[in-house]
Amino acid sequence: GLWLEFELPDQVRVEFSARSEELGAGKDFPGDLKCEIFATKPEHEAGYVLINGGWANRLDVIARLDEHGKDRLSKDSVRVLPGVTYRWAVVRRDKTLHWFRDGELILAYTDQEPVAGRYFAFNNWASNAFYDDLAIYALD
Numbered sequence: 162g163l164w165l166e167f168e169l170p171d172q173v174r175v176e177f178s179a180r181s182e183e184l185g186a187g188k189d190f191p192g193d194l195k196c197e198i199f200a201t202k203p204e205h206e207a208g209y210v211l212i213n214g215g216w217a218n219r220l221d222v223i224a225r226l227d228e229h230g231k232d233r234l235s236k237d238s239v240r241v242l243p244g245v246t247y248r249w250a251v252v253r254r255d256k257t258l259h260w261f262r263d264g265e266l267i268l269a270y271t272d273q274e275p276v277a278g279r280y281f282a283f284n285n286w287a288s289n290a291f292y293d294d295l296a297i298y299a300l301d
Contacts, residue, residue: 162197162203162205162282162283162284163282163283163284163292164203164280164281164282165280165281165282165295167281167297168279168280169198169199169279169280169281169297170299170300170301171253171277171301172253172254172255172299172300172301173252173253173297173298173299173300174250174251174252174297174298174300175196175198175249175250175251175252175281175295175296175297175298176248176249176250176251176294176295176296176297176298177196177248177249177283177292177293177294177295177296178246178247178248178249178292178293178294179194179196179213179246179247179249179283179290179291179292180194180244180245180246180247180290180291181193181194181214181241181243181288181289181290181291182243182244182289182290182291183243183244183289184287184288184289189217190218190243191214191217191218191286191287191288192213192214192215192217192218192238192240192241192288193212193213193214193215193218193241193285193286193287193288193290194212194213194214194241194247194249194285194288194290195210195211195212195213195215195283195284195285195286195290196210196211196249196251196281196282196283196284196292197209197210197211197280197281197282197284198211198251198253198258198280198281198282199253199258199275199276199277199278199279199280199281200276200278200279200280200281200282201276201277201278201280202278202280203280203282205284206224206226206227206228207226207278207280208226208276208278208280209223209224209225209226209258209270209276210222210223210224210228210284211223211251211260211268212224212228213238213239213241213247213249213262213267214238214240214241215228215238215286218238218240218241219237219238220235220236220237220238221235221236221237221238221239221267221268222234222235222268223235223258223260223268223270225270225272225276226276234268234270235268236268239262239265239267247262247263248262248263248264248294249261249262250264252300253275253300254300256271256272256273256275257269257270257271257272258270258271258272258275281297
C-alpha cells in the first residue's frame with residue numbers, strides 16, 4: 162500500500178478519486194479498487210479494507226483485519242468500469258464505517274469494538290489503479 166504519513170482523527174470523512182485502467186492486450190479487466198483505513202500500523206490488513214470490484218470485479222467488501230475473514234461484509238459489486246473515475250467517501254461516526262461511491266452508499270459496517278488505528282493507504286492487488294484528490298475532514 163501507499164501509506165499516508167498523517168494520522169487520521171477518530172471521527173473522519175476521507176474523500177478521494179479512484180479509477181482502474183485496462184491491464185493490456187489479452188488480460189481481463191480486474192476492477193479492484195482498494196483502500197485501507199484505521200490501520201493500527203502501516204501494513205496490509207491492520208485495519209479495515211474496502212474493496213470495490215474485487216475478485217474479478219464481482220464483490221464489494223468492507224473487511225476488518227482480514228479481507229478473507231468470516232466477519233467481512235460483502236455484496237455483489239457495483240462494478241468498476243475501465244477508465245471511469247469514481248469519487249469515494251469513507252466516513253466513520255462512532256462505531257459505523259460508511260462507504261460511498263459517487264454519493265451512493267455502497268456498504269456500512271458497524272463494529273462494536275472499532276479498530277482504533279490512525280493509518281490510511283491506497284492499495285490494489287493486480288489492477289492498474291490510480292488515486293487522486295485526497296481530502297480529509299475531521300468530524301470531532
